[in-house]
Amino acid sequence: MRTVKAWAAPSATEPLTATTIERRDVGPNDVLIEIAYAGICHSDIHTARGEWGDVPYPLVVGHEIAGVVAEVGSEVTKHAVGDRVGVGCLVNSCGVCDACRAGNEQYCPDAIGTYNATDRDGTITQGGYSTHVVVDADFALKIPEGIELDVAAPLLCAGITTWTPLRRWGVREGSKVAVVGLGGLGHMGVQLAVALGAEVTVLSQSLKKQEDGLALGATDYRATSDDETFTDLRGKFDLILNTVSADLPIKKYLSLLAPEGTLVNVGAPAEPFEVPAFALIGGSKALAGSNIGGIPGTQEMLDFCAEKGIGAKIEVIPADKVNEAWDRVVASDVRYRFVIDAATI
Numbered sequence: 001m002r003t004v005k006a007w008a009a010p011s012a013t014e015p016l017t018a019t020t021i022e023r024r025d026v027g028p029n030d031v032l033i034e035i036a037y038a039g040i041c042h043s044d045i046h047t048a049r050g051e052w053g054d055v056p057y058p059l060v061v062g063h064e065i066a067g068v069v070a071e072v073g074s075e076v077t078k079h080a081v082g083d084r085v086g087v088g089c090l091v092n093s094c095g096v097c098d099a100c101r102a103g104n105e106q107y108c109p110d111a112i113g114t115y116n117a118t119d120r121d122g123t124i125t126q127g128g129y130s131t132h133v134v135v136d137a138d139f140a141l142k143i144p145e146g147i148e149l150d151v152a153a154p155l156l157c158a159g160i161t162t163w164t165p166l167r168r169w170g171v172r173e174g175s176k177v178a179v180v181g182l183g184g185l186g187h188m189g190v191q192l193a194v195a196l197g198a199e200v201t202v203l204s205q206s207l208k209k210q211e212d213g214l215a216l217g218a219t220d221y222r223a224t225s226d227d228e229t230f231t232d233l234r235g236k237f238d239l240i241l242n243t244v245s246a247d248l249p250i251k252k253y254l255s256l257l258a259p260e261g262t263l264v265n266v267g268a269p270a271e272p273f274e275v276p277a278f279a280l281i282g283g284s285k286a287l288a289g290s291n292i293g294g295i296p297g298t299q300e301m302l303d304f305c306a307e308k309g310i311g312a313k314i315e316v317i318p319a320d321k322v323n324e325a326w327d328r329v330v331a332s333d334v335r336y337r338f339v340i341d342a343a344t345i
């Protein structure tokens with residue numbers, strides 16, 4: 001065991017505080033990673049504040065980890081000391097079930113999340129707001145040359161979570177895609193869809209971030225507070241990617257789909273959606289969800305980002321600003337991902 005520094009949530013209502021946690025010894029198939037940066041995902045906040053259910057406190061969150069391999073286990077061939085690597089939302093899975101064989105480790109019944117999950121040794125996994133982490137080598141992704149570690153960190157969740165549905169629903173040259181919400185996930189969704197050749201519209205609460213959305217490659221940017229948006233864009237989109245962390249009047253958004261179009265939710269509000277059957281039946285539309293992505297897909301996304309020069313737009317913060325950053329995320333005041341400099345932890 002080694003004792004490392006971290007920032008933990010002591011309860012659902014108290015601010016995160018500096019602390020220490022134990023990381024396991026490096027096993028034969030493990031790597032020890034010296035964390036350089038950890039992105040702040042809205043899921044960290046939902047989880048730590050108990051919005052998705054009870055949590056064992058104190059809890060260290062963070063599943064957008066970028067760093068450098070500091071030690072490798074005796075049987076590790078995939079990574080070497082000094083390699084630049086990332087860890088996303090998963091740190092292990094069974095490796096033999098259909099989902100794992102298909103590279104969809106996120107569906108493995110025994111998948112282990114990066115934080116707030118029970119690890120093989122019975123301990124609760126602790127995430128990336130920390131200086132070091134030990135993970136199975138297969139769950140460390142290679143960060144290609146050409147992407148800096150700070151802008152790479154958010155790709156490990158925000159990047160893969162938007163990449164998976166864009167790929168699954170076959171977004172390509174000429175696809176008409178709307179991205180709802182221009183936050184951490186949304187700003188990655190826009191960049192990735194544009195790079196796949198789609199014509200992208202951002203649907204945001206207001207036009208405050210319009211200039212940024214267009215700079216990211218969107219060709220249209222509309223305010224959802226303006227009812228005209230819903231009449232103008234009716235029936236237009238092949239795919240709508242909803243990244244909003246709050247409840248939305250989903251029926252209105254379904255009306256923007258072309259026949260046989262799909263609205264896919266990656267945003268995870270605690271409230272249920274209200275969906276009348278005829279909002280789907282009319283144009284044979286689909287309402288879907290998508291959960292992060294598997295390890296091969298994550299590597300594919302990282303390589304694609306390196307090839308296309310895509311990274312997250314970030315604001316790097318020292319660890320002692322993390323509570324302020326969380327409040328700003330909740331207030332939609334972030335352009336577009338906070339990233340903790342782990343050297344300040």
Ligand SMILES: NC(=O)c1ccc[n+]([C@@H]2O[C@H](COP(=O)([O-])OP(=O)(O)OC[C@H]3O[C@@H](n4cnc5c(N)ncnc54)[C@H](O)[C@@H]3O)[C@@H](O)[C@H]2O)c1
Pocket residue numbers: 040041042043044046157158161180181182183184185186204205224243244245246247248265266267268269290291292329330332334336
């Ligand atoms: N499905 C998955 O696998 C997965 C993975 C990661 C995150 N998530 C979830 O996705 C959501 C977004 O995460 P994020 O880190 O991008 O958060 P974020 O806070 O960076 O972005 C959320 C965006 O939604 C916008 N928004 C908030 N309320 C809105 C409203 N009422 N109408 C329109 N827009 C509104 C905000 O302005 C912001 O731009 C969260 O719920 C998070 O838990 C899901």
Ligand SMILES: [Zn+2]
Pocket residue numbers: 041042043044063157158
């Ligand atoms: Zn996340």
